[in-house]
Amino acid sequence: MANHILSENLALDEEADRILKAQRRRQFISATLRYGVLTLVGLVMLYPLIWLIGASFKTNSEIFAGAGFIPNEATISGYVQGWQTSTPYTFGRFFWNTFLIVVPKMIGTVVSCTAVAYGFARFDFPGKKVLFASLIATLLLPNVVTRIPQYLLFRDLGWLDSFLPLWVPSAFAGDAFFVFMLVQFLRAIPRDMEEAARVDGANTWQVLLFIVVPLLTPALISVCLFQFMWTMNDFLGPLIYLSSVDKFPVSLALKLSIDTTEAFEWNRILAMSVLTIMPALIVFFVAQKYFIEGISAGGVKG
Amino acid sequence: MSGDNRFLGLFYLSPYIIGLLVFTALPFAASFYLSFTDYNLMSSPVFTGLDNYWKLFTGDRTFRKSLWVTLVYVFTTVPLKLAFALFIAVILNYKLKFINFFRTAFYVPSILGGSIAIAVMWRYLFADVGIVNMGLATLGFEPVNWFGDPTNALFTITLLRLWQFGSAMVIFLAALQSIDKSLYEAASIDGAGKFSTFWHITMPLITPVIFFNLIMQMVQAFQEFNGPYIITQGGPLKSTYLLPLYIYEEAFRRFDMGYASAIAWVLFVIIMVLTLIAFWSSRHWVYYAGDKRS
Numbered sequence: 001m002a003n004h005i006l007s008e009n010l011a012l013d014e015e016a017d018r019i020l021k022a023q024r025r026r027q028f029i030s031a032t033l034r035y036g037v038l039t040l041v042g043l044v045m046l047y048p049l050i051w052l053i054g055a056s057f058k059t060n061s062e063i064f065a066g067a068g069f070i071p072n073e074a075t076i077s078g079y080v081q082g083w084q085t086s087t088p089y090t091f092g093r094f095f096w097n098t099f100l101i102v103v104p105k106m107i108g109t110v111v112s113c114t115a116v117a118y119g120f121a122r123f124d125f126p127g128k129k130v131l132f133a134s135l136i137a138t139l140l141l142p143n144v145v146t147r148i149p150q151y152l153l154f155r156d157l158g159w160l161d162s163f164l165p166l167w168v169p170s171a172f173a174g175d176a177f178f179v180f181m182l183v184q185f186l187r188a189i190p191r192d193m194e195e196a197a198r199v200d201g202a203n204t205w206q207v208l209l210f211i212v213v214p215l216l217t218p219a220l221i222s223v224c225l226f227q228f229m230w231t232m233n234d235f236l237g238p239l240i241y242l243s244s245v246d247k248f249p250v251s252l253a254l255k256l257s258i259d260t261t262e263a264f265e266w267n268r269i270l271a272m273s274v275l276t277i278m279p280a281l282i283v284f285f286v287a288q289k290y291f292i293e294g295i296s297a298g299g300v301k302g
Numbered sequence: 303m304s305g306d307n308r309f310l311g312l313f314y315l316s317p318y319i320i321g322l323l324v325f326t327a328l329p330f331a332a333s334f335y336l337s338f339t340d341y342n343l344m345s346s347p348v349f350t351g352l353d354n355y356w357k358l359f360t361g362d363r364t365f366r367k368s369l370w371v372t373l374v375y376v377f378t379t380v381p382l383k384l385a386f387a388l389f390i391a392v393i394l395n396y397k398l399k400f401i402n403f404f405r406t407a408f409y410v411p412s413i414l415g416g417s418i419a420i421a422v423m424w425r426y427l428f429a430d431v432g433i434v435n436m437g438l439a440t441l442g443f444e445p446v447n448w449f450g451d452p453t454n455a456l457f458t459i460t461l462l463r464l465w466q467f468g469s470a471m472v473i474f475l476a477a478l479q480s481i482d483k484s485l486y487e488a489a490s491i492d493g494a495g496k497f498s499t500f501w502h503i504t505m506p507l508i509t510p511v512i513f514f515n516l517i518m519q520m521v522q523a524f525q526e527f528n529g530p531y532i533i534t535q536g537g538p539l540k541s542t543y544l545l546p547l548y549i550y551e552e553a554f555r556r557f558d559m560g561y562a563s564a565i566a567w568v569l570f571v572i573i574m575v576l577t578l579i580a581f582w583s584s585r586h587w588v589y590y591a592g593d594k595r596s
Contacts (some may be wrong), residue, residue: 125311
């Protein structure tokens with residue numbers, strides 16, 4: 001920087017000193033402004049969540065009584081009664097159902113997307129260009145246009161009101177975003193180790209399992225985390241495919257509690273809302289590095 | 303690798319190829335066909351030519367309203383969200399302390415934002431006696447009727463999605479951080495001011511991610527469902543009745559699969575045309591360093 005050069009050449013010169021001071025003042029003002037904006041935005045971002053958690057411990061009469069988040073008389077009755085629900089099942093059942101959807105979906109996604117990304121990134125074969133183009137097209141294809149025939153397909157297969165429609169498409173590398181992300185990761189990894197292993201007589205399966213997968217692990221963790229979040233948040237899928245209450249995941253169960261109790265029992269709704277976001281929040285704070293890396297890699301390199 | 307069977311790659315792709323055919327290509331074609339039929343699940347589809355589309359564009363006032371609301375929603379939400387995400391990313395892209403803390407704080411809403419719980423929270427925040435109106439009251443403003451007034455109701459959904467600017471911001475930030483610092487030093491030596499440095503160096507270099515974010519956010523915004531379904535149920539006066547809600551109700555409440563498919567196809571064509579316009583125009587405004595297009 002010009003100023004930097006100036007101060008080196010004309011050391012201790014008064015002129016330089018003055019400029020330096022002015023620059024420091026400017027930097028101070030600019031930093032204050034930045035922190036001000038960031039803090040304000042941060043507050044707007046986080047206060048609703050803090051309020052939500054606080055309000056879930058309030059009594060019903062207190063929830064709309066003030067904007068503060070600390071309850072006057074904390075109660076866990078919202079949690080106790082909300083957990084019971086107005087159905088024969090507790091929220092425990094709904095969490096278990098969510099688990100039964102999330103786990104096969106995560107495993108299916110990781111296994112299928114790894115194999116497909118490996119195929120795209122490391123092999124040449126007839127039709128590769130067309131297939132890769134189809135991957136990008138799927139990435140941009142709005143689900144809304146395939147949803148109705150998919151429903152009809154699953155109806156004919158007898159899969160309605162089961163968890164299968166919610167995870168089987170993902171086990172066939174149906175989430176193009178993840179394949180794409182893994183291909184980007186793989187392209188950035190040098191092939192030396194894989195080639196050395198091939199020379200030593202390993203077949204492509206062994207290379208995939210013992211060399212590529214370990215190298216890909218951080219990316220695979222990102223895939224798992226995103227799939228976990230999206231599946232926890234998914235509402236439309238279960239809404240369309242599940243009709244018996246005993247199979248509801250938490251997202252549908254929460255909607256059901258709104259429909260049945262919201263008119264008067266606000267703290268139950270808020271308490272169960274807090275519970276349903278807790279798994280996602282905890283996972284995010286434990287593993288946030290993978291989220292940020294995953295989203296940056298998928299976006300920037302694309 | 304040389305010496306391998308040239309179809310080996312296809313073997314690894316087989317799950318994708320099967321999935322593509324069964325869960326994407328076939329439904330895609332079927333949905334196109336269904337949009338020209340009358341099909342209510344009771345009997346087999348009856349081909350009715352352009353009847354569905356004719357009805358949509360001439361007789362269906364709900365559709366016209368819904369289409370208009372969808373376009374208003376997308377064209378306000380996407381630009382606001384991108385501008386805000388970029389603004390915050392630029393502020394964060396200095397050597398600030400606590401940068402990780404802020405980045406995390408801004409990203410948390412994106413993790414949770416799609417969930418039903420957050421939509422529920424939004425209803426409480428913007429209720430007549432909710433904390434948003436309490437906040438407005440302390441600042442001396444009149445309380446706002448967020449959900450009762452047609453213009454405000456759609457804006458609460460926009461605000462919910464703006465609140466989740468974090469994922470777009472993280473992508474912008476990563477792009478900003480990857481810009482070669484020597485370019486800024488060169489500009490500074492040449493006497494460029496902050497604004498012109500941003501406009502002539504930063505902006506061109508991040509146009510690829512602006513483009514990426516624009517497409518992704520647009521496709522997503524056109525398919526908004528959870529927000530209006532939970533927060534406003536499409537009301538009041540259908541002012542938040544976005545097309546995905548209309549499609550859902552036609553298909554899975556009234557079981558009018560043919561008509562719902564036609565609406566879905568109109569929505570699809572709109573998204574596709576806008577995406578193609580974006581791709582076509584990108585030649586003129588997206589700058590790829592080294593001119594390598596992947």
